[in-house]
Amino acid sequence: MTELSDVFEGFTGRDWQTGEEGTVRIAMVGLGWWTKEKAMPAVERSELCETTVLVSSDEERAMAVADQHETVVEGLTYEGFHDGKAREEYDAVYIATPNAVHLEYAATAAEFDKAILCEKPMEATVERAEELVEACESVPLMIAYRMHTEPAVRRARELVREGFIGDPVAIHGAMTQRLLEMNPDTDQWRLDPDLAGYGASVMDLGIYPLNTARFVLDRDPQSVGASMHSSHEAFADVADERASFRVDFxxxxxxxxxxxxxxxxxxxxxxxxxxxxxxxxxxFFPDEPRKLRVRRGDVDATLDFDQRSQMTEEFDYFADRVLSETEPHPDGEHGLVDMRALEAIYEAAESDATVSL
Known part of the structure; x- marks a missing residue:
């Protein structure tokens, strides 16, 4: 069994890095607040990649943002991206559009033989996610679960694997936020089932504890149960203003x-x-200082460690895999397991029954 001191030593070390040198040039597809405030600053801190192309619904907007970043050489419309404009200026794409249009940009990127980092959840429905995976069979496809490169989560996974807590029994997870304080517009895509997919809270937030539990346990779900509730008028079109769900492994x-x-x-x-x-x-939130508490017998220790940027770790991992020509993980098939679980969670809430996977 792993000694606790061994885990704490080199806590933030990149155990995944191959050491390949180079720079992966990235086209950012979708210029929402997440791309501008999280993804682009993360890439600026990166050791292995840089942003060279921006893709938005408005070319002037894309160029205005491009002018603020030294490495960006081109701002495109979505139509220009599909037409192949500036395709020689990037090696990979990061897709951060509403869920229901991930497929079309991934398909175009695959047609241009570009590696793809696609935000989670990978699409709005299982059927469209399956089409996305099929369209990207010939290129590297990674789903952007940043917990997979979060040092605290990786160390927790290692402790579980080495038997530090004995046999796993149960996991409790939660993620909540005030969406309308972040964006008061009730006509936003996260509240629109046509763009978000099956719902608002589980699709966007509940996927974090779901996927991280899968990663830590190294197991896939067998069945799910769920309950959901919406009462605020802004959530009238989605079932899950708030939700609780059970995933059986x-x-x-x-x-x-x-x-x-x-x-x-x-x-x-x-x-x-x-x-x-x-x-x-x-x-789960990238700007909060993460902590790992470990308890076993007389041991009760909370580790504060030098924080790593979750987004930068994710981009550097992706770039490392592209440079080393190594298949990235989590890949499209991994993302499909979550999509099927998400569909089942919403079905379980509607039917008030356990749904097998």
Missing amino acids: PDGVSTVCTASQNAAQSSHLRITGTEGELELDPV
């Missing part, structure tokens, strides 16, 4: 999660085993 391990787009900001993941417990709190 092999060997009797259950994950219970809550998610809400209309609650105080909070995020945590607690992994309980037969011999001990791990707690990540906070964990």
Whole structure:
């Protein structure tokens, strides 16, 4: 069994890095606040990639943002992107559009033989996600689950693998935020089922504890149950202003999660085993300082560590895989497991029944 001191030593080390040198040039597809405030600054901090092309609905807007960044050489409309304009100026694309249009940009990028980093969830429905994976068979496709490169989550996974907490028994996870304080417009895509997919809270937030539980356990779900509630008028078109759901894994391990787009900001993941417990709190929001608490017997330690930018780690991992010509993970097939689980969670809430996967 791994000694606790061994895990804490080199806590933020990149155990995934191959050491390949070079620079991956990225086209950012979609210029919403997430791209401008999170993704682009993350790439500016990157060791292995740079932003060279911006793609937006408005060329003037794209060029205005481009003028603020030294490495960006071209601003395109979506039509220009599909037409292949400036295709020699980038090696890979990052897709951060509304969920329901990920497919069309991924398909075009694959046609141009570009590597793809696609935001989660990978599409709005299972059927469209399956089309996306099929369209990208010939190019590297990675789904942007940044928890997979978050040092605290990777160390928790290592402790579970090495038996530090004994056999896993249960996971409790939560992610909540006040969406309307972030964007008061009630006519936004996250509240539109045609663009967001099956719902608002589980699709956008609940996927974090769901996928991170999968990653930490290294197992895929077998069945789900769920309940949902919406009362605020802004959430009239979606079932899940707030939601709770259960995900059953092999060997009797259950994950219970809550998610809400209309609650105080909070995020945590607690992994309980037969011999001990791990707690990540906070964990899912990129700007909060992550902590890992480890408990077993007389040991009760909370580790504060030098924080890594979750987004920069994700982009550097993706670029490392492109440079080393190594298949990235999580890939499209991994993302499809989540899409099928998400569909089942909404079905379980509507039917008030357990749904098998």
